[in-house]
Structure formats: C-alpha cells, structure tokens
Amino acid sequence: MCREHAAQLRDAYPEVQRVGAEVVAIGTGPSMARAFVEDYRIPYPVLIDADARAARAATIGRMSFLGMFTPASYPGTIRAWRAGHRIGASGKRVTQLAASFVVGPGPTLHYEHRNKHGADHPPLDDVLAALRR
Numbered sequence: 001m002c003r004e005h006a007a008q009l010r011d012a013y014p015e016v017q018r019v020g021a022e023v024v025a026i027g028t029g030p031s032m033a034r035a036f037v038e039d040y041r042i043p044y045p046v047l048i049d050a051d052a053r054a055a056r057a058a059t060i061g062r063m064s065f066l067g068m069f070t071p072a073s074y075p076g077t078i079r080a081w082r083a084g085h086r087i088g089a090s091g092k093r094v095t096q097l098a099a100s101f102v103v104g105p106g107p108t109l110h111y112e113h114r115n116k117h118g119a120d121h122p123p124l125d126d127v128l129a130a131l132r133r
Contacts (some may be wrong), residue, residue: 003036003039003040004121005098005100005121005122005124006025006040007040008044008057008124009023009044009127010040010041010042010043011027011125012088012124012128013043013044015128016128016131019130019131019132021102022044022045023044023045024044024045024046024047024097025042025044025045025046025047026046026047026048026049026054027046027047027048027049028048028049028050028096029048029053030048030050031038031051032112033046033047033048042072052096055096058099058101060096060097060099060114061097061114062096062097063097063117063118064096079080095115096118097114098114098115098121099114099115100112100113100121100122100127101113102130102131104126108131110130110131111126111127111130113127114128130132
C-alpha cells in the first residue's frame, strides 16, 4: 500500500469504524510492515503476504521494473513527495502492484480498484462511499 494512501486511510479510520467496517493492509514482508506501522502510526491491522499467495488469489498484477518509472505515475509521485511521503522499506516484491477492495458482509464485493502503476490509488471518497452502501 502506498504511504500516501495509507495515511489517508489512517485519517479516515474513525469514519470507517463508525460504519462498522475494518481496514486491513497487506504488505510484502515483515520489515516493510513494521516500518510502515511505525512511520505512519497505522491503527489498523497489517498482514504479511511474503509468498504472494494473497496477491495471486486476488489476481493483483505486478509491474515491470521499468514500469516503476512510467510517466503516468509522475503526478502522483510529485503530490506524495510534496505531502512529505517518502519511500520506505519495500518488502520482497518491489514490483507488486496494490489493490483496494470493499468486501462484505459475506463474500460480496462492493468495490475494487486495481492499481495500474505505483502512484495509481482509488479516490478515498469512492472507497468511503462503497463502505456506506
């Protein structure tokens, strides 16, 4: 999960809990998860998918190494940099893309956003609207 998006979810966490939902982040390795929680004071659970089983089950893609430098990601990268977000520990799979899902109750998928590049994140308003439905 991008640190900018994680910080937005952290700030919206009380609202998420008010509607009876939970945020769960899934990282690629223990050092990444630990630094992520400490640096950004993350109040929600962070799980580790070191062997990529969860990423494969959710069919979350990966980008090429050169894809990390796609011009499409520049505006998001600049916005995150200006907001004070910096690259931290990457975990095992630096090319692993992220995704956001709103699931449940039960197995119902209400919302999904699969990142196309490293700075592609769902609008927080869209995620919160899906939670309120």
